[in-house]
Amino acid sequence: MTPLRKNLLIVTVLLAAVMELIDATIVNVALSHMSGNLGATLEDTSWVVTSYSIANVIIIPITSFLTAKFGRRNYYITSILIFTICSIMCGSATDIWTLVFFRFVQGLGGGALLSVSQAVIFEQFPREKQATAGAIFGIGVFIGPTIGPTLGGYIVDHYSWPWIFFVNVPVGILAIISCYKLLTEPAIKPVVKKIDWTGILLLAVGIGTLQTVLERGETEDWFATAYIAWFTVIAVVSLTAFVIWELKISNPVVDLGVLRSKTLSIAAVLTFITGVGLYSSIFITPVIAQRLLGFTPLQTGLMMLPGALLAVLALVFSGKIMQRGLSPVFIVAAGYISFIYFNWHMAHMSLDASEGYISTTLIFRSVGMAFLAVPLTTLAVSSLQPKDIPQGAALNNMMRQLGGSFGIAVINTYYTRRTAVHRTDLVSNITIENPEVTERINNAVHYFQSKGAGFFEAKAQAIGLLNAQVVKQTSMLSYLDAFFFLGGLFVITMPLLLFVRTKKRAMANVVISDH
Missing domain, CATH: 1.20.1250.20 (MFS general substrate transporter like domains)
Structure with a gap:
């Protein structure tokens, strides 16, 4: 050629x-x-x-x-x-x-x-x-x-x-x-x-039913709904059968035998959590920006651009320092810390947050993503024999995708639950005995009357406005809880890095085998 x-x-x-x-x-x-x-x-x-x-x-x-x-x-x-x-x-x-x-x-x-x-x-x-x-x-x-x-x-x-x-x-x-x-x-x-068609079928059925349970369980009142209960049983049976089957046959679609490596097992857990954080954060951030803060889709996209561009530089940097002998454990730790800071900062956001505030915070997410991309794969295969590296890398990549799909489902469920809690807390303070509530409604009534509405119409509009504000505050508080929850997952799993022992292996060999 x-x-x-x-x-x-x-x-x-x-x-x-x-x-x-x-x-x-x-x-x-x-x-x-x-x-x-x-x-x-x-x-x-x-x-x-x-x-x-x-x-x-x-x-x-x-x-x-x-x-x-x-x-x-x-x-x-x-x-x-x-x-x-x-x-x-x-x-x-x-x-x-x-x-x-x-x-x-x-x-x-x-x-x-x-x-x-x-x-x-x-x-x-x-x-x-x-x-x-x-x-x-x-x-x-x-x-x-x-x-x-x-x-x-x-x-x-x-x-x-x-x-x-x-x-x-x-x-x-x-x-x-x-x-x-x-x-x-x-x-x-x-x-x-x-x-391994049997393995593929069991994996597809198990993941599909579990995903449906996670997505629809909260809305359908969990096991009070027949199909949610049945899907839960099917998911547990299918995934259990999948693990047993894959360990039993000679040509499994996913070679779970490589998980005998403690380093790969730990890396797979960290990669799963990384997938949860990556996909969930990029899912809820645009929703907050557009639905609650009033940003346009273009503003939202541009808000994410600086961090994403810096991530390219961070990717090159992480590759170079690994080639010079720095253990991927330290780079993964830095990525985790960056993600934890991102979630902590987003969890303290308000409805007055500016584009600059969110854009600056997203830089930590993007840099964290860059520090986790290649080093986690390198860590995953660092203790494997050359013949097992492709399977280890494939399994690790699959865990990232699984984390992403499950993460969005879990965050939606968590958001729904926290919304119910926050709405109850806020509504319990909205009573006619509360002078601030009465003053706010009266001010709104006067405003709508000045625009030509009758008294009863103005009062209905004032109550509707107050309810809209409650919904907005409830949504914001719930999303902030979601960021706090994501940060907590990273904090809880980060100590697993203390149990990792890596062997020195040429970066080039890892990169070649990864595909």
Whole structure:
């Protein structure tokens, strides 16, 4: 392959990977618009995010099998085609559950784009320049989350939310044409192994039912609703059977045997919590900014941009200091501390918070994300034998996606519970005996009367205004509790780093094996 064709191929697969990552974050700034336009609650609309993550969790473990079975070129092009067609269907959806369905299928198509793109990029560089390949792919991976919210905000402000999906179409078509012309099969073709369909089915059923229980349990009064009770039983049975089955067979879809490594087990827990923090924080921050603080989608996206750009520098920095011999444990600890500070700071926000306050605070989230991205994967595989590194890295990546999908569900449930508590506390102080309440209502009545309303109409409007303020305060207090809860998860799990013992291993070897 000529240098020109190599460079075009690198740009193409990197563009496809960035497109997939943009779609993972671009919807966050549009959730409020989707919710209002489709007549859905925010809890239902959150499935637009979680269904995509669940699909990724299901498809990532079997990507290597599908690549070997159908050929890398065919599978990769088909995945882009599925992703592009589903982008059209998502943008054309007229109800929330149609959107969620095609978003799930889109996630199945997008699952191949990251891992296959990474493998293709590494193939274009000799072994001694694998670090360069890792840097190119790493920076590309950060471009997606960086421009996703900003691009989404611009599109929603100037066009409409369906265009956050339609924008994928020309990119997808160009990627398909380019891959058809440039992409070839790897020099060493992978061996086609017998696929563990039973394991995949148990994993899909277990995750799907558990996710439904977490998402809908609070709304449906938990086990008082028959299907929630049944789904709980199915989730427990399926996931238990999945673990037993995967430990029993010779070619498991997820090799749980590698968890015998204490370091990998600890890294998997930390990665799961990281997924919870990453996806939950990027889910609720735009909701607060738009629904409670009155920011536009574009303002929200721009607010996230400085931190995301600094994250690229932090990613390069963390890679360099690891290559110089610093243990990933210290970098992960720094990332955790940065996340804890971010959540603590957000938990003390008020309804008067400015764009600058939130934007500055988000820098700590973004830097924390950069310090956790590569070091956690490095930590996860640091104690494994070379033959087990791919399985360890895949399992670790799966834990991050699981943490993300579960995190959003748990935060929604936690928010709902705290909303009920805070509303009760606030309403208990709103009585006619309270002089401040009486004064506020009277002032509002006089204001509405000055605008032409009659006394009874003005009083009804005044009470409605007071109720709206209670709802706003209740929501804000509940979201602040959510940030405090997320920070608590990081505080509780951070001491696990004290039990990690790492072996010195060349960073290049870890990067090569990660794909």
